Each structure stands twice: as structure tokens, then as C-alpha cells.
Amino acid sequence: MSSKVVRSEPARGSDASSPLVSAGFPAGSGDEVALLYSGGADSSLAACTLAKTFRKVHLNTFSRPGFMACRFSDSHFLRMRERFPDSEFFHRLIPAGKFYAEVEGRGRWQAFKKHGLLILNSCGHCKTALHWRNLIFCLQNGIKYAADGAVVGAEEFAEQNPRILMPELSALYAAFGITLLHPVYEEGLSTELTLYELGISPQPKIKMTAKDMQVVCSQQIMFAMMMRLLLEKRSFAEYERLARAYLSEKLEVIKLETRLWLENPAAKTRVAELLKE
Amino acid sequence: MQQPLITIEGGKPKKRLGLIPSVIVCAAAIPLPPRARIYFVFFVNFVHNHILATARIVISFLGRRFTGALIFLAYYLAVGPMALLVRFLGGTGTAAADEGSFFTDKEPEDSIRERFGRQY
Secondary structure, three states: OOOOOOOOOOOOOOOOOOHHHHOOOOOOEEEEEEEEOOOOHHHHHHHHHHHOOOOEEEEEEEEOOOEEOHHHHHHHHHHHHHHOOOOEEEEEEEEOHHHHHHHHHOOHHHHHHHHHHHHHOHHHHHHHHHHHHHHHHHHHHOEEEEEOOOOOOOOOOHHHOOOOOHHHHHHHHHOOOOEEEOOOHHHHHHHHHHHHHOOOOOOOOOOOOOOOOOOEEOOHHHHHHHHHHHOOOOOHHHHHHHHHHHHHHHHHHHHHHHHHHHHOOOOOOHHHHHOOO | OOOOOOOEEOOEEOOOOOHHHHHHHHHHHOOOOHHHHHHHHHHHHHHHHHHHHHHHHHHHHHHHHOHHHHHHHHHHHHHHHHHHHHHHOOOOOOOHHHHOOOOOOOOOHHHHHHHHOOOO
């Protein structure tokens, strides 16, 4: 496994005077991290890497309509807990269906006029929504570090592409005093082997096999078909530019809604409605 | 049975998904609200990744394992009965058979020089 995650000081921590703390949420702590956890090789290795640096690693597996077998993510979690008894892993299933519907459906006709086919970017919507829900989780629990299992070589996915959404997502978290980490980004294609060498996965090659015990998504084909059409007459660089413009608008709305909720967590804000799931 | 769905390789989509089906699915998905779109895509995924993929694998397996048996069945269940039916209805077989033989006379040897100048 690669070296430990290098932590920088978070941009701005939640303090005792923040509205969330006043509303009963815990004050900020820098020794915990909330990881978007699917149970696959990349996010499992990310969890192992984070466990070297952080006392508590929250493995947040999100569920929504279209996802199947969310409990597959238990498999690597249980092995990690056995393999690293000194680390504290907390695995939980968090519903995020309303957040997904909000990101995909809000202003979709206007977005269609402006961005065309990109409104079918289901994977972009999904990861944006899951990061939004993870951000809310961090704010609710006073966690100052978030992480995902982004790896180099998966550039078609917005949240794993440094020219589409990676910097924008970091900026979103930073706007709320949280630092987003990509602990295995440089690992690229070697995550499977490293995970096997750590004794977490049962064989060196697990992706696209029956041993790949992670959340199964039935919606990726929509993204694949959109890309098939979009790239018929456009370059990949052009796709990156268009996707960044489109998803950045989504992130601006997310930032605005989160701020409104943060100012008064007890009020009837959009985020408060989405959390009723 | 799940097929790999990562369609981009070196910045280009693999041709695993047809252009026309993609146009049809995308056109149908655009007007759908998020919840309905999820179920629609679930159905498309089921057809593409389960029904078609399973059928492809089953046919491929049969083709590899039972080539001889399939030829035997094709001959005795399709070709043979069709030939008998044609014969019963008064058919005379293939047109070539009416010519008497598939073999034709070889050109005489003394025409080699002339034949060399007439290559096609």
C-alpha cells in the first residue's frame, strides 16, 4: 500500500458558535473521515489507506432507486475490520434517493435547452448527489474530512476527472470547512492487487467478476448511451468542457441550498425536506 | 449476467452500444421525470445486460459445444425434409443438375499461348 494520506488543515472548522452545534449536532473533530464507500476495490483500498491516518473511518454506502445489492458492501468492510482491529470502521447505509432526484430533476427543461444531451448524465448526477449527501453527513457530525475512491484512468466519470468535477467538488467541501481527499487516486489500476496483498479481497482480480462485492447500479447504461451519442461528433476534450459547465451549475445550486439549511437547520429548507427519507 | 458497461477507451466509446438504439433510448428518456427515468433505464438495462447478454452466451455455448449436432439437426430437420418436399411437389433439384455434370472440358493444350494473353 502507498504512503499515508497527507492531511492539510481544513479551510474552516465548525466551532461551538455554528448553527449546527446550536441545533444539537456535535462540534468539529479532525480525526474522523467520511468516505463514499461502494464496497469495491477502489473505495475499500481508500478505507485502508485512511485508517492509517484517521482514528475513525466512516464508510458511507448510499442507497437510491436504481441501486441494487447495497449490502454487498458489507463483504470488504467485515474483512477490513478483522484485518485492522486497531482501526475504527463505521459502516452505514444512507438513503440518498431524494438528493439524486433533486440533482437530476431540478430545472431539467431549462437545462435541456442549454446543455442538451448532458441532462442524461446519470453518473454525473448520481456522484454529485452522493457527495452532497456526504457533505451533509459531515456537517451533521462535525467531520472535517471527506474522501472518495477516485482513481486515475476513469476520466469518463466526472467526479474522477480533474478536468471536470474533481476541483469543483473539493471547492464545494472547502466552502463548508471540509477537506476532500482522494487517497488512492495515484494507485490507478493497481488497487485490486494492493487490496489482495492486504488480505482484504480473495483474489488479485475482482473487478467485473462475481467476487466484486460492491453496490450494483442498473443506471450506468443511460450514461453509456449518452456518451455514445455525445462523442459521435465531439472530442473527449469537448465533452469534458461541456460536462464541467453543466455540473458546475448543479454544484452552485447545491452550495446555495446547503447554506440555507446551515443557517437554520430547523427551518423548512429544501435540504431539510430531502433529509426526510 | 452483467456485461462490462465502461464504454470509453482512450477517449472514445467502444462500439458495444449501437448508435440507433442509443438514439431511441435517449430520445425516450429525455422527457421522463427522474423517478420514471430510473425505472425506464432499469428496464433497458435488464434487456441489454441480462436478456440479450444471456442469449448471446447461450447461443455461443451451443455453437461451440454442439457444432456437429447442430449440423446433423439442420440437415435432418431442415435441409432433408425441404428437399423431399420439393421432390414430392415435382421439383427436379438444382439447375446445375439439369446440365448433366458440374465438370467442363479442359481447354486444349495448344491454346496456352493465346490463353496467357487472355488472363481474365
